[in-house]
Amino acid sequence: MELIIAANWKMHKTAAETAEFCAQLRLQEGRFSKVEVLLCPPFTALAAAAAALEGSTIKLGAQNISWEEKGAYTGEIAPRMLKEFGVSHVILGHSERRHIFGEDDTVIRKKLERALHEGLLPILCIGETEAQRSAKKTASVLERQLHAALEGLDPESVGKLVIAYEPVWAIGTGQAASPDDAAAAASLAHAVVEKILGDKVGSALRVQYGGSVNAGNIGGFVSLPPVNGALVGGASLEPDSFAELIVAAGEAAGH
Numbered sequence: 001m002e003l004i005i006a007a008n009w010k011m012h013k014t015a016a017e018t019a020e021f022c023a024q025l026r027l028q029e030g031r032f033s034k035v036e037v038l039l040c041p042p043f044t045a046l047a048a049a050a051a052a053l054e055g056s057t058i059k060l061g062a063q064n065i066s067w068e069e070k071g072a073y074t075g076e077i078a079p080r081m082l083k084e085f086g087v088s089h090v091i092l093g094h095s096e097r098r099h100i101f102g103e104d105d106t107v108i109r110k111k112l113e114r115a116l117h118e119g120l121l122p123i124l125c126i127g128e129t130e131a132q133r134s135a136k137k138t139a140s141v142l143e144r145q146l147h148a149a150l151e152g153l154d155p156e157s158v159g160k161l162v163i164a165y166e167p168v169w170a171i172g173t174g175q176a177a178s179p180d181d182a183a184a185a186a187s188l189a190h191a192v193v194e195k196i197l198g199d200k201v202g203s204a205l206r207v208q209y210g211g212s213v214n215a216g217n218i219g220g221f222v223s224l225p226p227v228n229g230a231l232v233g234g235a236s237l238e239p240d241s242f243a244e245l246i247v248a249a250g251e252a253a254g255h
């Protein structure tokens with residue numbers, strides 16, 4: 001299965017910085033074998049990214065969407081506005097959206113349904129906090145998040161799906177999960193998605209690991225079969241080291 005390595009830039013990079021990054025990354029694109037590469041810049045940089053990536057295999061994702069199609073929703077961004085720039089994927093349920101901006105399972109579910117309806121491929125983030133991990137609640141938290149987002153959806157409407165397992169305590173801390181723990185969570189996600197949505201969605205599912213991933217540790221994650229890629233924050237902001245991360249992932253993925 002092809003790996004998917006996605007860059008989540010969060011609130012970093014202007015349009016001009018994005019254009020420069022894309023030009024630099026494209027110089028190395030020929031080295032990205034066996035890996036699907038996705039950049040998720042801020043909304044304001046999508047037009048610059050789309051222009052700079054024209055003719056490239058590098059794809060574009062958004063970091064958020066509205067659950068509404070259009071209307072009087074000040075400050076919101078609708079999927080159709082993003083598709084105009086060739087956006088194909090959207091990150092949903094990121095822990096920063098859950099914990100800083102108060103998005104709960106209900107909001108995430110509505111956004112997921114909107115993304116599917118509009119033909120955007122969701123990257124659904126799940127993950128436990130430090131306290132939940134200490135209380136040995138990791139599996140139950142992941143199951144709850146997956147059920148809340150996916151239970152009752154029509155498998156035909158889902159098609160392809162990406163889940164990102166991002167333990168909250170590993171995000172931006174320099175303290176990544178162990179590859180074995182990431183693989184255990186990824187296995188659970190594969191099993192739960194298959195149970196909820198059936199074989200077809202289950203076999204097309206890719207599960208990423210996210211949380212302090214870098215060029216030095218990516219190989220340990222993607223060499224384990226349940227882990228099908230990574231969602232990368234800090235280590236995706238500099239083009240040369242992000243390119244090294246992608247190359248290392250492709251080399252380590254022996255599956």
Ligand code: 13P
Pocket residue numbers: 008094166170171172173174210211212213231232233234235
């Ligand atoms: P870091 O790679 O900076 O830990 O961020 C992970 C993340 O939140 C990606 O969505």
